[in-house]
Amino acid sequence: MQRIILAVLLLCIVQAHAIYVSTSIGDSRLQSDNRIYKPGGILHWSLETGFFNEPENLFDYKLAIGIDRFGYSHSDGDESVSLWELYxxxxxxSVTYYNVMFEFAPYIGWMFSANGITDYDDKLIYGTSTIKEQITxxxxxxxxxxxxxxxxxxxxANYHQLQYGFHHMPTADDNDDFFIGGWGINFQYNLPW
Incomplete structure (x- = not known):
């Protein structure tokens, strides 16, 4: 089985435009209802690489892995929470027609770090700065x-739903997960192999 997987990966590398690298930069903020004081946005950043990319096709399928920074600010921008994940x-x-491409991708992420979680945040969400096995x-x-x-x-547009360890403080009618995301700009380079 390992030989088959290795052979498929080597074929992808040899095939023209099979691998790409991509980066995005944009806004990240809370999108769901919350009780955070004056919530705002922070800089969202991601870097990914993908396989099976064939941009000359009308319909295309590929897979990707990457690293992502997202989060939110609060207290009128004085404090911010940034979360890091591998996804x-x-x-x-994707659909490409006359060089215009529309793409949709669901994903799963594993958060490996969090910065800026304070006592204020602990009153609003469950979780600490020592995140382990947090899933998005x-x-x-x-x-x-x-x-x-x-x-x-x-x-x-990139949206995350925190699934484990970060929840609203429960009330009678509100215990949904945090939903974080926003708009940005993206650059992709198809490797010319």
Whole structure:
């Protein structure tokens, strides 16, 4: 089985445009109802690489892995919470027509670090700065333009739902998970192999 997986990965590397690298930068903020004092946004950043990319196809499927920073600010921007995760996109679907591409990707992430969690945040969410086995589910969509065979530029929207360890303080009618995300700009480079 390992030989088959290795052979498939080698074929992907040899195939033209099979691998890409992508980066996004944008806004990240709480999107769900919350009781946080004057919530705001922080800088969202991600870096990913993907396989099976064929931008010349009308319909395309690929998979991707990456690293992501997202979060929110509160107290009128005086405090911020930034969360770091490794994520996996098992199914990235795209449609490209006349160099305009629309893409949708659900993903699962594993949070490995959190910065800025204070006593104030502990009153609002469960969790600490020593996050272990925190899971996120999310989705991303992107609208881009293929400048040439190597470069794509687009706008993206990225949303995370914290699944384990970060919940609203329970009330009679509110115990939903935090939903964090926002809009940004994306750059993709298709490796010319």
């Amino acid at each position: 996996f996109k098992p199914m990235v679907w 589910l999310g989705y991303e969509y992107r609208l881009g333009y293929q400048i040439n065979k190597q470069f794509l530029v687009g706008i993206t």
